[in-house]
Amino acid sequence: MLEQRYFRDDIKLAADLLKKRGYTLDTARINKLESTRKSIQVETQDLQSQRNKKSKLIGQEKSKGNNATELLAEVSSLGQALKEKETQLSDILNQLRTLSLNVPNIPHDSVPAGKDENDNQEIKKWGQPKKYSFDVLDHVDIGAQLGMLDFEVAAKIAGSRFSHMSGQLARLHRVLTQFMLDTHTSEHGYKEVYVPYIVNEKSLEGTGQLPKFEQDLFKLNTEQEYYLIPTAEVPVTNLVRDTILNGHEVPLKFTAHTPCFRSEAGSYGKDTRGMIRQHQFEKVELVQIVEPGKSYDALEELTGHAETILQKLELPYRVVSLCTGDLGFSAAKTYDLEAWLPAQKTYREISSCSNFESFQARRLQARWRPTEKGKPELVHTVNGSGLAVGRALVAIMENYQQESGAVAIPTILQPYMGGQKLIEPEV
RNA sequence: GGAGAGGUGGCAGAGUGGUCGAAUGCGGCGGUCUUGAAAACCGUUGAGGGUUUAUCCCCUCCCAGGGUUCGAAUCCCUGCCUCUCCGCCA
Helix, strand or coil: CCCHHHHHCCHHHHHHHHHCCCCCCCHHHHHHHHHHHHHHHHHHHHHHHHHHHHHHHHHHHHHCCCCCHHHHHHHHHHHHHHHHHHHHHHHHHHHHHHHHHCCCCCCCCCCCCCCCHHHCEEEEEECCCCCCCCCCCCHHHHHHHHCCEEHHHHHHHCCCCCCEECHHHHHHHHHHHHHHHHHHHHCCCCEECCCCCEEEHHHHHHHCCCCCCHHHCCECCCCCCEEECCCCHHHHHHHHCCEEEEHHHCCEEEEEEEEEECCCCCCCCCCCCCCCCCCEEEEEEEEEEECHHHHHHHHHHHHHHHHHHHHHCCCCEEEEECCCCCCCCCCCEEEEEEEEECCCCEEEEEEEEEEEECHHHHHHCEEEECCCCCCCEECEEEEEEEEEHHHHHHHHHHHCECCCCCEECCHHHHHHHCCCCEECCCC
16 A cells, blocks of 8 residues: 555555556545545534534533523434435545555656566576486476375365475475474574464555455455465565554564465466475565665565575575566565576576555554654565575476486585485385 | 453543433643652543634544444444363374
């Protein structure tokens, strides 16, 4: 959600800024709503004020033992008009709210202009893709050869876009999250949190998934409006919903490991092979709640924390700054980390780190008090994956594959795997 | 799942339908006193919004949403949450 002042004082500017990301703001409608809002609000408040005064007088008269028939008549005639105005006002406020909940964030100045992912800007590259003396396989074939990755049985149990792992591969998958969490808590200063995997509408509205992206979510068929989380960003960021933090509490740095559930509606035919795009996957998330002036530093820092994981795993990757056209709904700026996949001979997204500025905070009413006596201000929220565990596993399988069909274990993970250096096919 | 109790300001805790945005206590902030601090005393202390250059002024908010009423923190309905007891259970 954008600042109200954009709608009131500078709608032209807002429209121009949003144009950059290919969004057309309905300025005519907003202007109209805004001007009626203004007059109706003033009228409503005036009527309310009259009513309050007269009702108070009635009370005073009655306590003196007088009967205030005249006043009573005056006020009840106000009642009808007031009720009408109040309904009109709340109707307009609702319309404005719905409208603003559907307006995306404004891209930061530093975001490269562009239409789609082809215009994203590569910021840096790290590591050298290995040369292989044999024909590389993709993770699906590697997994099949190991006998530890099975999509058919997953399809039987659930359906398409699910996976089943077993043995050492399942262990490596688990160990990866362990390693990521340990790194972020002990080296990067994040506090580990455990959170619900099911959330209510309010939480999803707070982080921007609702009302616009309901079709991407799994909604539970229960009496209450429950959804499975699409990312830990939702429950973790909502920790600070409706709170005013003291100056010394900021920044907050949280990390959480959760499963993520995405309906992937509208991605038919995309990444149908393998575990790149699943309905259920694991992710270690990084979330920072920071003061407004520091959110861009925090974004750089947090992105670095995610990069650290890739570096420790010795996986070649690159950092890409998403262009205005490819930016997510809530983000003001996003870096994607893309790991090298030898089978696809390309870099694929494995983490996405974004600064939302005050966009989420405004929806969440997440604020802080800069000074003891000062007025509360909105915080900024920054988050990123650190990393997507399934995709990290894919990257390891493909980058560390051996001619024998085995997969080497990255040095950093070997202690977690009981000193084992290799995952070999089951006989 | 059954039975009961309750949700009020940073916290604790009052509140006969009529100056209640809310007593009181604690905490916080400012001051007096003190070499300094503590104690004591005095004052102050919620959030959002409208109008305004600003002050003033006004409106809304006592879990949420409806309703009754000239007037609701107080009465009625619905939902959510918390607590206690019983049952079941990882």
